[in-house]
Amino acid sequence: MPNIVVCYKWVLDEQDIKINPANLALDTSRAKYKISEYDRNAIEEAVLQAEKSGASVVCLTFGTSTAKQSLKDALSRGPEKAYWINDAAAEKADAFVTSNVLVAALRKVGDYDIIICGEGSADTYGQQVGPRVATLLDIPVITFVTEMKIEGNKVIATRKIGDCTEVVTVQIPVVITVLPEVNKPRIPSLKQVLGAAKKPVTEWKIADLGLNMEDTEPKNNVKSIKGFVMSRKNVIYKEGTPAEKVTSLVANLTKEGAL
């Protein structure tokens, strides 16, 4: 009966982020947080696999104090227990730091056979943490998985890799990163939400994990994060009949040589 650990990230909902047109600074003051979309697929997959194989599922997240709100949400989706590395360092962590922290925590959790991650996070979409974690643990990783099956001590996964699909077999322990097509995350029922409050949560600080200073310092130097501006003509036809709008559009596209 394999033990599954599923990792997720608590991220700002990009739909709530505003850009200040004067200096292109990001205004996140009204932004809410969410469990990164692909990680919802990861949690769902871990739980589906557990339902099939009798495995146990715990979830693991590295986040700032804001991630406290995530625990109930994650647990209501099915995991039995949550591990939370609650540290302000998460705010500035890059994939180097995140994977060091997750690996140290996984070692402390101890029993892991299958680690499931989303393919990338909704904020940075770096697509690195899964393969980095596997490399640091010195175990294989199967990325971009659309289907998986546990057979004894093996995982057989189908990955979708651009112009082909591959069926890959590995012995556990293994890291799996899933694509959104792998499943449709459930919407937790009220009972599951209420039940989540009773599930255990273990909270650690980075200091509890025995990492060196340099393992927790981001590698590249972020010089700026600025709103992306798109300069487009924005000629929008709102008034007039459909035929008039079409005539104006065709006239302009002809003038542009676009047709």
Place this chain on the structure above:
Amino acid sequence: MAGIWVYSEDTNIAQQLLTLGGELADKTQQQVCAVTIFEQDAQELIASGADKVFVLKGDSAWPESYAQAVADLASKESPMAVFIGATLRGKDLAAKVAARLKTGLVTDAFSVRYEDGAIETDRMMYGGLAVCTEVLRGIGLATIPPRTYDVPVKDNSRTGEIVKVNVAVEAAVAVGNVCPIVRQGADIATAEKLVCIGRGVGKKEDLLLAQNLAAVLGAEIGCTRSIAEDYHWLPNENYIGLSGQKVKPSLYLSMGVSGQIQHVAGIRDSKIIVAIDTNENAPIFAAADYGIVGDLYQIVPLLTEALK
């Protein structure tokens, strides 16, 4: 630290990266080196600008299993930067290389330059809402999306050094049943004109509206993620955006696409963007050159007729 390196399991993409490699190598007075697992392509990489080609010789046909070998070679030779083609395989490999080298990695850099003595990259964040500029440290690693740079003009008279390196490859993984995904249409990533459908198109039969318009325009048909992944009306290769295809057509025309940031991230390089949507506040209009606020069921047949 010496050398600007490029790697891709796709030699055409490796050649595109040599355009970037060459630029940076000139600015920093260094060699540009290609790392490849295909010995037969070494000469071609030299013709495309590599001064040196490292050929990794291992007994695996699976590109991902060369991550350790690329990392070992990089830690021995200490290049200033390694640019890796951002295919899915490339991203997998790059993350493993970064973990072994204990370094940072920029995913999907869309712009790279040499400034104040260091390499700087730009990449998207928050689904394309923001741009993050980073200064690379140590051995700088970045993955670069296909078609970000053009393939350099080949010069078959160029000479360069070819270094063969015997490497051990990861063997923990058994790969079986490799199935090509058969494209049902043209490759939308390279299409000259695109008609894109979103959830505003109410039923699968109404795809005909898009097909008729595409036929008079000579365009291919793309879609939003919802259409491919939730409705399965078109294959996954046809959805455009951050996690789908990045497109660069001369004309992109959408109908019933709201223009969420993740979709817009894939159409930014289009020359002209046209949108048709009933909701005048749909974000797609802010990303469009021309837009019609209206019902696509009225507008598209009229437009198709007008273009005939």
